[in-house]
Amino acid sequence: MKKRVLVKFHAHRRWENELAPDWVTIQDLDEDEIQSTLQNAISLGRMKKPTHTDSESILRGLGLFDDGHLINAAVALYGKSERLFASYPQLSIRLARFRGTDRLGGFMDNRNYWGNGFDLSRRGESFLLDHVPISGRVVPGKMIREDYPLYPPLATREALANSISHRDYTTPGGAVAIAMYDDHLEIINPGIFHFDMTPEKLTRPHESKPWNPIIASVFYRAGVIEKWGMGTLNIIDWCKENGNPKPTWEVRAESVVTTFLPSSFFSTGKRPEEQIGKAEKVRPESRPESLEDVVLNLLKNGPLSKSELSQGLGHKHISGALKKVLVTLLKQGRIVYTITEKPNSRLQKYKLTE
Numbered sequence: 001m002k003k004r005v006l007v008k009f010h011a012h013r014r015w016e017n018e019l020a021p022d023w024v025t026i027q028d029l030d031e032d033e034i035q036s037t038l039q040n041a042i043s044l045g046r047m048k049k050p051t052h053t054d055s056e057s058i059l060r061g062l063g064l065f066d067d068g069h070l071i072n073a074a075v076a077l078y079g080k081s082e083r084l085f086a087s088y089p090q091l092s093i094r095l096a097r098f099r100g101t102d103r104l105g106g107f108m109d110n111r112n113y114w115g116n117g118f119d120l121s122r123r124g125e126s127f128l129l130d131h132v133p134i135s136g137r138v139v140p141g142k143m144i145r146e147d148y149p150l151y152p153p154l155a156t157r158e159a160l161a162n163s164i165s166h167r168d169y170t171t172p173g174g175a176v177a178i179a180m181y182d183d184h185l186e187i188i189n190p191g192i193f194h195f196d197m198t199p200e201k202l203t204r205p206h207e208s209k210p211w212n213p214i215i216a217s218v219f220y221r222a223g224v225i226e227k228w229g230m231g232t233l234n235i236i237d238w239c240k241e242n243g244n245p246k247p248t249w250e251v252r253a254e255s256v257v258t259t260f261l262p263s264s265f266f267s268t269g270k271r272p273e274e275q276i277g278k279a280e281k282v283r284p285e286s287r288p289e290s291l292e293d294v295v296l297n298l299l300k301n302g303p304l305s306k307s308e309l310s311q312g313l314g315h316k317h318i319s320g321a322l323k324k325v326l327v328t329l330l331k332q333g334r335i336v337y338t339i340t341e342k343p344n345s346r347l348q349k350y351k352l353t354e
Contacts, residue, residue: 015169016073016212017066021087024070028081031055033118036347037062039338040303041221043351062218073214076169079116090169090190093120094177095127101183112175117164117215121224124160124178125311128153131180134314135266147314148265151185152242154301154312155235159247159258161225162232163189165216166256185260192251199249202232223302291325296334296352303338303349326350 034055041047050061059065064074075088084091092114099105109131113123134149163176168191177188193199195209208231210216219225226234236246243263250257291313298304298312306326310318329335329350338349
């Protein structure tokens, strides 16, 4: 009954479009992050450059004001001030690496962070970068080593962003979580499936009806998530390319759990296309690829930071070689900064030259 009532009034009243407390102001938000959203959205063609680019104008353009007041979605996306914590404790993420295959073995690493959606996404990606092992080999005819992470970073990044944007924010003690075990990885968000969505529907083309459409829209414009309805399909494709089984989705204890299983490369030592046969190869063998080629191909999906590029390359840390390639590509004019006026910004990303 409660679920039907929530769905019935969802279009008009939900947590994200309720007014934030009167004392919340733009000064409580991360204005650098707001500007970064605008720059990324413009570079991706998902937003036209507005006449006014001050933070308040950008927030209004993103639909984060209602009758002159900030709404909860603005805090979930950009909240920064510590005084917000008491009213928004659910804006958090829990990260754990467990010993063994269940939680009985205790922690190898356990972290908890509070912050806005963009910050929590980066925290989760950084945690995975620290703990996901990489396996690789030098392939004849290639100029660089071919690496295969235990879990594909593009897929886990998309799943994490989906968890943050589609979660249930109404429970004060709720939090997005990443739980890594010896034999699988779980990304968990508070909430259940709505609008008759099922795990089976997520594995085939489907209409997307996000539970938090305002938050999801901003994440999409900023390039954090893919086009609505395509995210889970891309996750499945990225897993296949990396040699991972198809991930699964299920509701467990009022939470949606996305489960990833390890890449078969770690058990067989064979690349995905070698395991499925020459007729179904997912990557051509004949053309050598330089590190520059790989970086440019990664940027075709949209702006990426150094850390995100490093993840896409399957590396645990930002290498000196990657830094040199980025400098070279910048000098050649093949890529540009997304935040041109602040080259050293912590939010800096790189994009292909239009």
